[in-house]
Amino acid sequence: MDQKLTQQDWHKINFQNFEKKLNGQSFTPLHDLRKQAITRFDELGFPTIRKEEWRFTNISPITRIPFKLAAGGHDPEVVSGVIEPYTLKDIKHTQLIFMNGQYVPELSVSRLPEGVRVKNLDRALQEDKELIEKYLTKHSDYMEHEFTALNTAFISDGAFIHIPEGLILDNPIHILYMTSAAGESIVTHPRNLIIAGSNSRSSIIENYAGVNNDIYFTNPVTEIIAGENTVMDFYKLQQESAKAYHISALYVHQMRNSVFSSHSFSFGGSIVRNDIFNLLDGEGSDSILNGLYLAHKDQLIDNHSVIDHARPHCHSNEVYHGILDDKARAVFSGKIHVRPDAQKTDAIQSNKNILLSEEAMVDTKPQLEIFADDVRCTHGGTIGQIDENGVFYLRARGINEQLAKNIMIHAFAGEIIKNIKIDKFRDIIDKLVFSRLEDGHLKQND
Amino acid sequence: MLKIKNLNASIENNEILKGIDLQVNAGEVHAIMGPNGSGKSTLAQVLAGREEYEVTDGVVEYDGRDLLELSPEDRAREGLFLAFQYPVEIPGVNTAYFLRTALNEKRLYRGEKQISAMEFLKLVREKMKLVQMDESFLKRSVNEGFSGGEKKRNEILQMAVLEPKLAVLDETDSGLDIDALKIVANGVNTLKSRNNAIIVVTHYQRLLEYIVPDFVHVLYKGRIVKSGDRNLALELEKQGYDWLKENVPAQAVHVEE
Numbered sequence: 001m002d003q004k005l006t007q008q009d010w011h012k013i014n015f016q017n018f019e020k021k022l023n024g025q026s027f028t029p030l031h032d033l034r035k036q037a038i039t040r041f042d043e044l045g046f047p048t049i050r051k052e053e054w055r056f057t058n059i060s061p062i063t064r065i066p067f068k069l070a071a072g073g074h075d076p077e078v079v080s081g082v083i084e085p086y087t088l089k090d091i092k093h094t095q096l097i098f099m100n101g102q103y104v105p106e107l108s109v110s111r112l113p114e115g116v117r118v119k120n121l122d123r124a125l126q127e128d129k130e131l132i133e134k135y136l137t138k139h140s141d142y143m144e145h146e147f148t149a150l151n152t153a154f155i156s157d158g159a160f161i162h163i164p165e166g167l168i169l170d171n172p173i174h175i176l177y178m179t180s181a182a183g184e185s186i187v188t189h190p191r192n193l194i195i196a197g198s199n200s201r202s203s204i205i206e207n208y209a210g211v212n213n214d215i216y217f218t219n220p221v222t223e224i225i226a227g228e229n230t231v232m233d234f235y236k237l238q239q240e241s242a243k244a245y246h247i248s249a250l251y252v253h254q255m256r257n258s259v260f261s262s263h264s265f266s267f268g269g270s271i272v273r274n275d276i277f278n279l280l281d282g283e284g285s286d287s288i289l290n291g292l293y294l295a296h297k298d299q300l301i302d303n304h305s306v307i308d309h310a311r312p313h314c315h316s317n318e319v320y321h322g323i324l325d326d327k328a329r330a331v332f333s334g335k336i337h338v339r340p341d342a343q344k345t346d347a348i349q350s351n352k353n354i355l356l357s358e359e360a361m362v363d364t365k366p367q368l369e370i371f372a373d374d375v376r377c378t379h380g381g382t383i384g385q386i387d388e389n390g391v392f393y394l395r396a397r398g399i400n401e402q403l404a405k406n407i408m409i410h411a412f413a414g415e416i417i418k419n420i421k422i423d424k425f426r427d428i429i430d431k432l433v434f435s436r437l438e439d440g441h442l443k444q445n446d
Numbered sequence: 447m448l449k450i451k452n453l454n455a456s457i458e459n460n461e462i463l464k465g466i467d468l469q470v471n472a473g474e475v476h477a478i479m480g481p482n483g484s485g486k487s488t489l490a491q492v493l494a495g496r497e498e499y500e501v502t503d504g505v506v507e508y509d510g511r512d513l514l515e516l517s518p519e520d521r522a523r524e525g526l527f528l529a530f531q532y533p534v535e536i537p538g539v540n541t542a543y544f545l546r547t548a549l550n551e552k553r554l555y556r557g558e559k560q561i562s563a564m565e566f567l568k569l570v571r572e573k574m575k576l577v578q579m580d581e582s583f584l585k586r587s588v589n590e591g592f593s594g595g596e597k598k599r600n601e602i603l604q605m606a607v608l609e610p611k612l613a614v615l616d617e618t619d620s621g622l623d624i625d626a627l628k629i630v631a632n633g634v635n636t637l638k639s640r641n642n643a644i645i646v647v648t649h650y651q652r653l654l655e656y657i658v659p660d661f662v663h664v665l666y667k668g669r670i671v672k673s674g675d676r677n678l679a680l681e682l683e684k685q686g687y688d689w690l691k692e693n694v695p696a697q698a699v700h701v702e703e
């Protein structure tokens with residue numbers, strides 16, 4: 001890399017610095033992979049709106065800010081104060097805390113039964129070589145997905161979870177990624193690997209938060225392998241700084257009769273893109289993808305999903321609700337792919353949006369690619385205002401107009417929130433949403 | 447209690463009500479009948495404050511106040527209740543929360559203290575018995591997936607909880623089986639008193655056997671074309687509306703009560 005690097009090449013500068021810090025570890029198979037990934041990213045480049053999958057989402061601001069790799073070394077006491085509002089107070093859980101992408105062991109709490117491995121990836125790279133070799137990057141696609149390539153080039157830390165066969169985990173695992181950039185524009189590439197052994201049950205919460213008005217870029221990739229007969233509830237709460245960029249990819253590989261539920265809540269960020277690649281690779285598996293996004297001012301929230309029905313008798317049910325105010329924009333793209341073998345596929349998809357202002361906009365794009373004949377696929381969507389009939393009905397019972405509108409919006413969000421299975425977490429999300437409502441509009445999160 | 451004078455209302459420039467006169471006193475039951483599309487629901491919705499309708503002329507006095515000046519919520523808090531012909535489904539809002547919020551908004555307006563969850567539960571259970579609704583409805587979203595009859599019963603439940611001074615029941619009887627009709631009528635009769643009044647909009651004499659009206663009015667093409675006592679309803683049942691349509695007067699018939 002001898003050519004002169006410009007600001008646009010911040011990732012290259014970062015990679016050089018990253019390599020320097022690796023010392024002796026730059027000759028490992030993992031580092032070979034990183035090098036392949038950065039090379040691939042250079043070939044692909046940052047996606048532009050000329051690419052179909054990025055048609056509605058212009059990420060060029062990200063290319064113009066010289067994001068720096070975050071430095072480590074955090075005072076746990078300081079971090080403890082910063083993360084306080086985002087911790088799950090009354091919920092018994094295991095918690096992994098990351099500050100600016102780096103694991104903070106002092107604040108991480110484990111409440112785990114024997115046999116479950118929950119640790120940071122950096123440590124797992126040393127201790128769990130077999131699993132790492134078998135699974136890490138194997139179910140994600142850095143050859144095609146630009147930001148996954150970028151993430152892969154910088155794999156260093158994140159969450160590593162392995163739930164052994166037959167284990168039922170009662171308490172959720174909470175992974176909190178806190179960013180506090182203190183004036184510096186930093187980038188983090190969290191990498192999560194979650195392996196659920198057959199017949200296991202678990203719930204996992206990914207939580208991305210930031211100090212408001214900090215400008216930074218979070219680029220996480222999560223790979224989930226759901227073994228036979230597993231039941232997994234996966235929650236993602238995105239409440240980044242209003243000026244942050246968040247581009248994430250979730251890869252889910254499901255085996256026979258597994259039931260995977262994803263609950264995605266996107267409330268923060270300036271430009272946000274969430275990709276889900278869900279492969280139903282075992283007969284009789286079930287995928288439930290719920291999503292709720294709130295956007296106001298000039299936020300852009302883009303949710304892309306690809307549900308790949310590769311085997312027969314699988315169900316998928318994807319429901320996303322969006323609430324948009326001011327000049328906010330949302331994109332929903334849901335692809336359902338049914339392979340020739342996947343007979344008796346049952347796929348339902350719906351994307352509904354409420355616009356609270358005249359200028360808010362949604363681009364919604366369902367795509368059905370069906371190569372089997374005995375299938376049932378339905379999709380639908382709506383973009384509209386608050387249901388005026390409902391508002392009038394409430395007012396006719398004495399409920400004031402502002403409250404009536406808030407109730408209607410809240411109820412629309414509630415249809416997604418109600419699917420959260422952890423009661424207290426449901427309350428947390430519910431309160432987060434309700435606290436954003438004011439006179440039938442969205443206000444800033446305090 | 448309610449005095450409507452020369453009420454004219456239109457929607458999207460279509461004149462629907464063309465000079466309605468009606469007076470309802472405390473303790474009275476009025477029935478409004480009339481063919482489909484004659485403006486019965488429009489009248490009910492205008493009274494409740496639906497903003498899509500434009501009142502182009504006339505006055506409505508309610509309890510000595512100008513009703514048309516009040517917001518829909520204030521009308522409700524002042525004791526006006528409309529049982530909707532088509533109750534609205536509100537997914538995601540559970541019935542208990544809805545009823546309690548409505549009741550508390552009314553209490554707040556009157557300077558009364560908020561009802562506690564316990565007190566509310568006691569109250570609503572009692573009222574549910576009245577309309578023979580199962581308590582499980584409290585946990586369900588307002589009207590969502592309710593059968594036609596259940597929606598109508600839910601309207602009467604709301605009425606029972608809110609205890610209105612003036613209730614307008616817009617075809618609360620349609621779609622009810624005979625048992626449900628008796629339950630609804632019984633609910634209404636229990637709530638009837640010397641101090642409140644009821645307007646029932648209906649197509650059928652059947653309901654009026656249970657809720658006996660003091661006056662019956664026929665609304666046709668936006669006007670009240672005939673008023674009488676309960677025998678008028680019997681006559682309409684036998685003869686239909688044709689005999690009235692033939693001699694629609696240029697000016698609305700105005701019956702002084």
Ligand SMILES: Nc1ncnc2c1ncn2[C@@H]1O[C@H](COP(=O)(O)OP(=O)(O)OP(=O)(O)O)[C@@H](O)[C@H]1O
Pocket residue numbers: 457458460462480481482483484485486487488489531
């Ligand atoms: N938005 C609108 N634009 C034009 N006409 C309308 C509109 N809304 C209602 N109307 C008309 O107003 C008239 C009165 O309707 P209304 O619902 O008041 O009738 P109704 O007497 O309650 O009839 P029904 O017995 O069928 O319930 C109807 O002819 C209806 O088509």
Ligand SMILES: [Mg+2]
Pocket residue numbers: 486487488531616617
């Ligand atoms: Mg009607």
